[in-house]
Amino acid sequence: AQSVSQHNHHVILSEAASLELGCNYSYGGTVNLFWYVQYPGQHLQLLLKYFSGDPLVKGIKGFEAEFIKSKFSFNLRKPSVQWSDTAEYFCAVNSGTYKYIFGTGTRLKVLA
Amino acid sequence: ETGVTQTPRHLVMGMTNKKSLKCEQHLGHNAMYWYKQSAKKPLELMFVYSLEERVENNSVPSRFSPECPNSSHLFLHLHTLQPEDSALYLCASSQSDRFSYEQYFGPGTRLTVT
Numbered sequence: 001a002q003s004v005s006q007h008n009h010h011v012i013l014s015e016a017a018s019l020e021l022g023c024n025y026s027y028g029g030t031v032n033l034f035w036y037v038q039y040p041g042q043h044l045q046l047l048l049k050y051f052s053g054d055p056l057v058k059g060i061k062g063f064e065a066e067f068i069k070s071k072f073s074f075n076l077r078k079p080s081v082q083w084s085d086t087a088e089y090f091c092a093v094n095s096g097t098y099k100y101i102f103g104t105g106t107r108l109k110v111l112a
Numbered sequence: 113e114t115g116v117t118q119t120p121r122h123l124v125m126g127m128t129n130k131k132s133l134k135c136e137q138h139l140g141h142n143a144m145y146w147y148k149q150s151a152k153k154p155l156e157l158m159f160v161y162s163l164e165e166r167v168e169n170n171s172v173p174s175r176f177s178p179e180c181p182n183s184s185h186l187f188l189h190l191h192t193l194q195p196e197d198s199a200l201y202l203c204a205s206s207q208s209d210r211f212s213y214e215q216y217f218g219p220g221t222r223l224t225v226t
Contacts, residue, residue: 004154034214043116044202044217090155096141098168098208100215102155 002027006103013081014111021106023091033074034092034100035065044063044090045102050074061085064106083112115139116218118203124224127193133221135186135203139203144186145215146178149200161186162208191226 007022025031035047048059055067065076074091091103116137125131137144146158160168161180175197177189186203200222204215
């Protein structure tokens, strides 16, 4: 069965620190990959997505992610985090069906 | 502002009650989803409707009953729930023929079963 692993469950950083959140998936075929963010008290919203083309994708608020097919990974990065990035981040995979598979999420806390 | 709305936002119900959750999308999508979000667990896909037809029923107990009267509305009827059903229930929508496209989520209904 397809699955998505997010290895970091809780991350605490100081402002201006660099961020990398890991995401690995288990599926050998063509995939569409997503990162969603859920700010406190708000709904899940799309941060960025990959479905074809350049494996380095850029999203909103300075986030980017790199799809490495050989490693089944889609890690999220941001060079310098801000206090307002405090949120929960979810990686998701879709293999061309109705099934969007989500990871367990990573709670990021940024200290001012 | 989200294009997917959910009501109620909070619900407390006893194990013998019957209640319904409502979802409405204003995005012109033709696929709608119910998810269960529990602490420390991945989002659990419960039901999927495409063009008002149920296409996925992910081994959900029969005490949860979905209804999709049209492509803009989705309901989740609840009856004789258990305390372990307490969770955040999320509705989402997308274009059913474009799975490279993302889902749009509503704010969720926080359900507490007492």
